[in-house]
Amino acid sequence: MVYSITALAKLAGISTRTLRFYDKKGLLKARRYPKNNYRYYDEIEIDRLQKIMFLRLFELPLDQIRKVLDSSENVQYQALSNQRQNIIAERDRLSRLLVNLDLTLATMKGASKMNDAEKFAAFKAKAIDDNEIQYGKEVRRKYGNMVVDNSNQKFNSLSEDEMTHLQDLTKQILSMLKTFVGIHDLDQPAAKHLFELHKEFLCITWPRGQYSSEAHKGLAAMYASDPRFIKYYEEGTGKKGAAKALRAIIDNYA
Structure with missing residues (x-):
């Protein structure tokens, strides 16, 4: 069966704007009627759209989805x-x-x-x-399955007071991090304090004996390179480059 862009949007429960965006991104190319150049979609595009919607459920990046479908x-x-x-x-x-x-x-x-x-x-x-x-x-x-499983087990055993403390640490880290985005002079007490807050957070959540300077720096490198961590710190601080700034602080003091 063939669908117009409006009919397909209604069928899939999404907007025509989203379908046009997918077309622009090369995710879902509409076919065109030769006489009027109107968009239409047949069974191949409908099947592809269903896959796109499944892959989008947990915020898989669009570029990655396109690579998968191609x-x-x-x-x-x-x-x-x-x-x-x-x-x-x-x-x-x-x-x-x-x-x-x-x-x-x-x-x-x-x-x-x-x-x-x-x-x-x-x-x-x-x-x-x-x-x-x-x-x-x-x-x-x-880090290996054992380290992650032990970390999850430790987190699951945290008391209510410890959970509240973790939430407070997260708020403090994000609040202080705002002031260091774009700053190159990190040899100051506030930057060291931010590092200590982040280290304290890790020591609460990581298994005993897991913390090391190398592990801390490795995690910071992941913050600065992984789009999901970058998004988390940018949304938490409201500033671009927040993950990169945190990595610089950790590298400076770890």
Whole structure:
């Protein structure tokens, strides 16, 4: 079946603007009627759009999606299989949150009281799952499965006070980092304090004995080169170059 751009947008639940954007990016090329040059899409483009939408579920970069779809069927199959695993992980994560919320609602209605560990277990699990989906493959390749598993186990065992402290550290790091974007003179107390805050964050979340200057610098290098970390620090500070600035500080003091 053949669809106009408006009909396909309605069918897929997206905007015609998105379809035009995909066309511009070379992701989904519309065909054209010779007489009026109107866009239309047939079965090949419809199948490709479905794959694009699956691959976009967890913010896979558009350039990477285009490379996948322009590759062999085996490459496409593997990429979609990976997304399937991500969807399963997301489903399980939401299920844990739902169970936790149901227990909270039951407690409010007079059922047995939840202990403190139960109250926050689902949120810790969600944070671990988020990190696995976003960065797990790269971090496991760099540090090994045992280190990552031990780190996840330690994070899952953190107390409520420790979790609150981590949140405070994150806010302080992002707030202080704003002032060092574009600054080259890092030999000042505030820069060293920012480094110490980041080191403290790692020592809380990493397994005992895992911290080293080399590991800290290696993580900083990943911050400055991985688009996902770059986006995190730019959004957290509101400034471009934030991840690069943090790396410079860590390299200076680690």
